[in-house]
Amino acid sequence: GGADAVVALDTTDVAALAARFAEACDGPADLVLDPLFGPAAAAAARALRQGGRWVNLGSSADETCPIDSSTLRSRSLRLLGYTNNELTPEQRAASIVFVAQQAARGRLAVACERVPLEEAGAAWRRQAAGTASGRIVLTPGTAS
Template identity: 40%
Template sequence: MRAVVTPEAGAAPEVREVPEPQAAPGRALVRLLAAALNPVDLAIGAGRFYMPVPEAPRVAGVEAVGEVVASAVHAPGTRVWSLEATGRFAEVFSAADDALVPVPDGLDAAMAAAIGVAGLAGWMPVRDRGALVPGETVAVLGAGGIVGQVAIQAALLGGAGRVVALARSDEGLARARVLGAHAVVPLGATDPGAALRAAAPDGVDLIVDTLWGAPLAACLPALRHGGRVVQVGSAAGQSAELVAGPLRGGRIDIRGFSVFSEAHRDIAAAYAALAAAVAGGEVRMDVERVPLRDAPAAWARQASGTRGAKLVLVP
């Protein structure tokens, strides 16, 4: 079968013929229908992911949607979404039975893949980890990216009173406006923190942060007393210089979020809720299907930014 293999840390991925995985206790064999490509795949490939992963060479891919071929638990033909640290970018993959999430009937396979890691990382930090209360003001850092776009929509759907989108590019700001953000702030502004305070004069209750680094440091003073940050990604830097006093004085609450760290039942519930929102037309995601054989080119494109469309590999 064909699979996308990362031969060694930092090397470009290759599409290769590899043996099919063997049946194993507690694991299903799943035939690939669609697999979303994510920044985390590149981080794992480059050897800079924060959780342990198998040694290279390895089959890449943290998530995929497929059809069960063999399992002691799931009926053959059942469509499922799978999340594991590696191994999903293959025509057939092995997946833990108890980690599979059902894909609702009628949901297109590529969309079902797109709403996985990227969708959940936009949805759960607002609705679950961020515990949005209707009427609150939400700021989305990195609003032009896929995660940020879902976060804007999750906040609006959850009843946010005001959503401010912060993005680096004009295209990202334009996408945020189309999705319904009440105000947009360019991160290239001389002082994006001041611009955020002007856009949210009563203060921000919740920051959904896909950037970290300088943008988050600049935006923290815009939080209200008791405000929350959900830390989702670090596209702008692995470290941030945060001034200590205002964190204490403002009773600021910084919460980490990772799809790899959430309980399976919570992931499954959020996936079902997000799938329903997509089916109902309440959440939109642009999806671009790429043949599995073109994965190396898609990988290079993901490295330079998605331009707003989720790249999904299809066999």
């Protein structure tokens, strides 16, 4: 498992990001699952095939997205929004159980960097710069 390709999101230049996505994909993409929104989403939309689907899951990068109308229309793209708020309590519970079972079986792995709480500032700067080793997990106590 793991990623087939990684695209650096260290710029807000949509054209530059779109070129990176195109290079990373083996041809046009069928689907973009987008938790970011913003310039990265606008760029990813340009990598979609004719009739491709773009599912927005969140806006962790930006609340707005500089998508141009011609990108949507010229490829007849389908833009969909998703929210967990549409799930019933039973569906949410089943999802949590499923994920927990997968984690218990060792089928899920999250790259993370454990950092003492006293080093939080430096860790967050690395995360903002894109140089952290996965998710930052702050731990109580001092560095050993």
